Amino acid sequence: MTPTRDLEGQVVGNYLLEEFLGEGAFGAVFRSTQLALGEPLRRVAVKLSHRAGLTDGETVDLLGDAFLLADAMDRITDAAAKLHLVHVFDAGRTEPDGRAFLAMEYVDGMSLADRIAHQGRLDAGQLTTWATEIAGALGALHRLDPPLVHRDLKPGNVVLGRDNRVRLIDFGLAVRPEESTHTAGGAGTVDYMAPEAATGRATPASDVYSLGVLMYEGLTGDHPFRDLIPPIDLSDDGQEAWLRAAKEQHSVVRPSVANNTVTRKLDRIVLQCLEYHPSERFTDAAEVLAALTRESPVPEEGPEPPTDGKPARRLRKRLQDVEAALATTRSGRDRFDLLRESAELLGRLDQHAQAALRLREAWEMTEHSALLRDTRHRVRLLTELAEAYRRSGNEFQAARFAALRNREQNGHR
DSSP, rough: OGGGGGGTTTTTTTEEEEEEEEESSEEEEEEEEEEETEEEEEEEEEEESSSSSSOOOHHHTHHHHHHHHHHHHHHHOOHHHHBBBBBBEEEEEEETTEEEEEEEEEOOOOEEHHHHHHHSOOOOOHHHHHHHHHHHHHHHHSSSSSSBBBBBOOOGGGGETTTSEEOOOOTTOOOOHHTTTTTTSSHHHHHHHHTTTTOOOOHHHHHHHHHHHHHHHHSSOOOTTTTOOTTTOOOOHHHHHHHHHHHHHHOOOOOGGTTTTTHHHHHHHHHHHHHHGGGGGSSSSHHHHHHHHHHOOOOOOOOOOOHHHHHHHHHHHHHHHHHHHHHOOOOOOHHHHHHHHHHHHHHHHHHHHHHHHHHHHHHHTTTTSSSSOHHHHHHHHHHHHHHHHHTOOOOHHHHHHHHHHHHHTOOOO
């Protein structure tokens, strides 16, 4: 049997395989020309399987991703998202050797992996543009009913065209979440795989994790978990279990530490994507897109709140406990103290609008009680309230409570 890569220069079906581009577990990819009546019709990329002698049923199974992606492209209504997905034109089985083939849009450019290897750290503005395009494409897939999960998102599967626009490629592991529970073991590239995906439970949040690793690597030139090296004497399963446990305890260093073009907002987005537990990440890529494109009212200067890794999980867990207690504590000093604690936790998690609401309720409690008789404590509460409104972008309320604070300081009620 002829090795797949040696088919370069031959005509397979209606395709002239002009240039071998690379190969993987499935087969080889060729820059090709689609022929019609023996004449060139258009430039395409053809993916040809290593396996030959396939039956029609085996070919359909092997090319399942093509059918999933083609179906998704028909159902996606977001034209902008479609620009960043590679279109599938044709699929089938060659004669007489019976290889599976896939003909798709040819993108002339380089992979994001090659760009990172060549350039190292990328400017945060450029990386954000590409991440926004990736999130837009993935988000459209995630919001389908049922959603489609890529499962192998990594820099090597992102092509930067000569138009500087992103295209997602290689949906060979794409799956619908309800089907992923039937997958034996994990699927994807281990360095970019979410912990739950390693056990075959991929969801849209698993792609979010992979996107976080991709963004981190693009911004820093390094992998967020590079220092986690399991003992060499463990089995493959043991090493996977060791890595999952280590990642759960590991606090990822903010990308801005290695790249001074990274903003606090981008730090927070990347770190939330990398959360160990799926429930603590963005639900899907559409939420990542919303976060990347939403204007942040929070100033970039000032100390960075502990929103990464284990400290953030502790803050969120404590906030849940405080909010549960608030639901059953209706009045008095206990509620006042819970409101203050809730506001502090919300502020540390950059949820300043909610923090302002908690502080405002606490302040209103003082107006009809003797909870805060000391002027210094009243001034402090009003200062916190004005600052919370300022950080949430509500300058009107910030000015209002700053004026009340000044009145308190001057002895006027």
